[in-house]
Amino acid sequence: MEELLRSFLTDDFTWLLYILLAALPLVFILLFALVAVWTEMKVSAHMQDRLAYMYTGPHGIFQPVADILKLLQKEDARPAAADKILFTLAPFLVFIGTYAGFAALPFSSAYIGSNINLGVFYIIAVSSIVVVGLLMAGWASNNKWSLFGAMRSAAQIVSYEIPTALALLVAVMITGSLNLQEVIRFQEGGILDWVVFGGPLPLTQKLLVIPFTFTAFLIMFIAGIAEVNRTPFDLPEAESELVQGYNTEYSGMKFAIFYLAEYANMYLVSGIAACLFLGGWASPFGELMSGPVWGVFWIVAKSMGFVFLQIWIRWTLPRLRVDQLMYTSWKVMLPFLFVCIFFVGLILVL
Amino acid sequence: MDAIGTYFLNIWKAFSTIAIGMRVTIGHLFTPSVTLQYPDVKLKMPERARNRLYVNIDDCIGCDQCSLACPVDCIIIDTIKSTTDQDLGVTSTGHKKRLHVPKFDIDIAKCCYCGLCVYPCPTECIVMTDVFEFSEFDRHNLIYHYSSMTSPEIDEAKTKLKKAEEEAAAKKAVAAAAAEKQKSDQSKQGS
Numbered sequence: 001m002e003e004l005l006r007s008f009l010t011d012d013f014t015w016l017l018y019i020l021l022a023a024l025p026l027v028f029i030l031l032f033a034l035v036a037v038w039t040e041m042k043v044s045a046h047m048q049d050r051l052a053y054m055y056t057g058p059h060g061i062f063q064p065v066a067d068i069l070k071l072l073q074k075e076d077a078r079p080a081a082a083d084k085i086l087f088t089l090a091p092f093l094v095f096i097g098t099y100a101g102f103a104a105l106p107f108s109s110a111y112i113g114s115n116i117n118l119g120v121f122y123i124i125a126v127s128s129i130v131v132v133g134l135l136m137a138g139w140a141s142n143n144k145w146s147l148f149g150a151m152r153s154a155a156q157i158v159s160y161e162i163p164t165a166l167a168l169l170v171a172v173m174i175t176g177s178l179n180l181q182e183v184i185r186f187q188e189g190g191i192l193d194w195v196v197f198g199g200p201l202p203l204t205q206k207l208l209v210i211p212f213t214f215t216a217f218l219i220m221f222i223a224g225i226a227e228v229n230r231t232p233f234d235l236p237e238a239e240s241e242l243v244q245g246y247n248t249e250y251s252g253m254k255f256a257i258f259y260l261a262e263y264a265n266m267y268l269v270s271g272i273a274a275c276l277f278l279g280g281w282a283s284p285f286g287e288l289m290s291g292p293v294w295g296v297f298w299i300v301a302k303s304m305g306f307v308f309l310q311i312w313i314r315w316t317l318p319r320l321r322v323d324q325l326m327y328t329s330w331k332v333m334l335p336f337l338f339v340c341i342f343f344v345g346l347i348l349v350l
Numbered sequence: 351m352d353a354i355g356t357y358f359l360n361i362w363k364a365f366s367t368i369a370i371g372m373r374v375t376i377g378h379l380f381t382p383s384v385t386l387q388y389p390d391v392k393l394k395m396p397e398r399a400r401n402r403l404y405v406n407i408d409d410c411i412g413c414d415q416c417s418l419a420c421p422v423d424c425i426i427i428d429t430i431k432s433t434t435d436q437d438l439g440v441t442s443t444g445h446k447k448r449l450h451v452p453k454f455d456i457d458i459a460k461c462c463y464c465g466l467c468v469y470p471c472p473t474e475c476i477v478m479t480d481v482f483e484f485s486e487f488d489r490h491n492l493i494y495h496y497s498s499m500t501s502p503e504i505d506e507a508k509t510k511l512k513k514a515e516e517e518a519a520a521k522k523a524v525a526a527a528a529a530e531k532q533k534s535d536q537s538k539q540g541s
Contacts, residue, residue, distance in 0.1 A: 047375045049384045316375045317368065332361060 025102040025113060033263040034064040036307060043308070044315045074252035079142060082249065086140035090133050091250065091257040097129030098264045105271045106180050108281050108295035119180040120172060123272060124165050127227075130265070131157045134236070134246050137258075141249040149245025153229060153236030156325060160226040160233075163333040167220035170213060170340050171276040173348060174199045180275050187279035190286035194279040201348075208347045212340040217277045219333045224269035225310055226329070228262065232317040235325060270306030271299065278302050395480035400463045402481040403456055405496040409441040409475035412449035416467035416476050424460035425467060428453035430507045433514040441473045451497055452504040458484065459492040 038061060045052030053060030078087055101123045103113035116122060131154050138150020172178055174195055175186045187193050189200050196217045198206035226233035237245040247258045274280055280302070281295030289298075320328070386393055395401070412429040430450040432438050438447035467476055486492050499507075 043379065046379045046383065049378055049381060051383045051385060051387065054387060312372060312375060313368075316371045 021111075021113065022103075024111070025105070025107070026099065028107070029099070029102070029260065029264045029267070032267050033260050034068075036263045036266065037064045037067070039308070040311050040314075043311050047312075047315045068256065071252060071256040076252045076254065077249075079249050081142040083140035083142065086136045087249075088254070090137035090140060091247075091254045091261070092133075093136060094130050094133030095257050095261040095264070097127055097133055098261045098268060100126040100129065101268045102264070104180060105268060106184060106275060106280055107299060108292045109181070109184075110292035110295070112181055115179065115181055117177075117179045120168055120178045120183070120272070120276070123268070124161065124168070127265075127268065128157070128161065130261070133261075137250070138246040141246070143249050145242045145244070146246050146248045149236045149238070149242045149248070152238075152322065153246060156229070156233065156235060157227055159326060159329045160223045163219055163223040163329055163337055164227060166334070166337040166341060167216045167223065168272070168276055170216035170337070170344050171195045171220075173341070173344050174201070174209065174213065175276075180272075180280070184275055184280035184282055188282045188286075188290070190282075191279075191284040194277065194282075194284075196277045205347055209344055212344045212347075213277070215336055216340045216344075217273070219337060220273055220277065221306070221309070223329070223333060224273060224306075225313065226325070228265040228269055228310075230262075230266070230310055231314040232320050233325060234314075234319055235322060238319060240319075266307055266310060267303055270303040270310070273306055274299060274302035395482070399480050400465045400478040402458060402479050402484055403461060403467070403494075404477050404479045404481075405454060405456070406475040406477075407451065407454060407496050407498050409443065409473045410451050410454060410496075411441060411445050411447050411473055412451045413472060415470040415472070419466045419470050421464060421466060422460050422462050424457040426453065426455045426457075427451065430504070431511055432507070433510050436507075436510070441475070443473045445473050450499060450504070450507045452499045452507070454496040455493055456496065457493045459489055 041052045041063070042059070053063040056062040056066050078084070103126075104116055104119040104122050106112040134153045134157075135150045138146040138148075138153070141147070171183070175183045177183055177186065183195075187195060187199060191197070193200040196210075196213055198209045198213060201209065229236045236242075237247075239245075242248070247255055250258060279298075281299040283290040283294060283298055412427060414427050414429070417423075417425040417427050428451070430452055432448055432450060438450070440446050463478070465478055468478060484492070
């Protein structure tokens, strides 16, 4: 894709090329947020035997657009006692942290923001900036609920980053690369070559490794939900106890950016899980329906599947207690992952 | 059970109960919704629902019984007696109407929907309907005026009544004077 675009432009305009390539995921995030908001509302409503919005367009499909128009018109209120600079900066920092993660997330065999060798590592590292943004928002709001939310969010994201990273490590051990494009190419041979199903290893190794990859995949998915602060891990927002957590004092476009970051994060986590465990843009039928364009379809379909699963879980489960949250991370996920890593390593060496 | 057993049992329980919950929610995702799209589709009110009052003023005989029954005094009725030359007709229940009703106001904002005004009405002209959407921006718009009389009609009825009363008073005075005269005549004769 880069070569294709480069052929249209002379050397003087390469900066334009970079802007174009960097802006593509942004366009995608905006479209995705519209679709995801609508899906979330519709799925939650139908799960509760309701209909959700029905007026703006057929089955309310234009409602997210209307919501955005409303948010654009809203007053940009800021509490008098808030820290002006940090308060303004925080939502953007949260979004930047998420968006930086998209740089290494492949969308097709022909398009990835930055094809770096340490892709997985980079995403895990850079998405931690989100924590700084959330803490900033909570602190600068000068509101106890915001601060509580931010504290919880920091504790949660930091502790769940460890299971996420270790679960990714299981997949990385099998594929032998931290470059997400390489990881996907490794799984290109169809559904049975996906890392959840042991990857393209010899049959005996494959059969032995499946329980561990499957466990790692499950843990990665659960930890991913916790990383994006969604129910049942929505303690940072916890509207029944903390009003709205770290974004209590935010309104208008700043709130919209928090919201956008949340949905972008949802896709990022789903995208990483899809890339590492479900073959990313690789077709489940091997050669059939593969190629750069089909690749976009496959990765988006897989990620949207995860997003749907996240929504489904959100509208099923109640919120965890703080001690349960920490218990799950440190006492359940972590030992299981250590076992997974140990046995996967053993199987791969032998 | 030993600690390690509970540990694994808890994990198993977590997954199995989550699976049960998710099965329930996905089942409901495909069941038709139970809600109505309210302004477009309305739930039928029960037959004896008590909502907005309605007064069929053509049947009202101005007896004031509903107003007396009202515990919150939200019904205010004024009446003017009809004169002998006027025929106000009969109600649909066969009662003869003897009074003009120039004012029949119900302050529905005060109304407590008890329905006590409905039972005493001899002509069944005040009834509870199933209309429940009558919110207003101004409280004064909730005072419903049911009287069908226009102000010239009211004035006419008033003047007619006044005239009739004056005539009656004059007649009475004449009669009284006559009686007085007769009395004095009688006393004269007696003396």
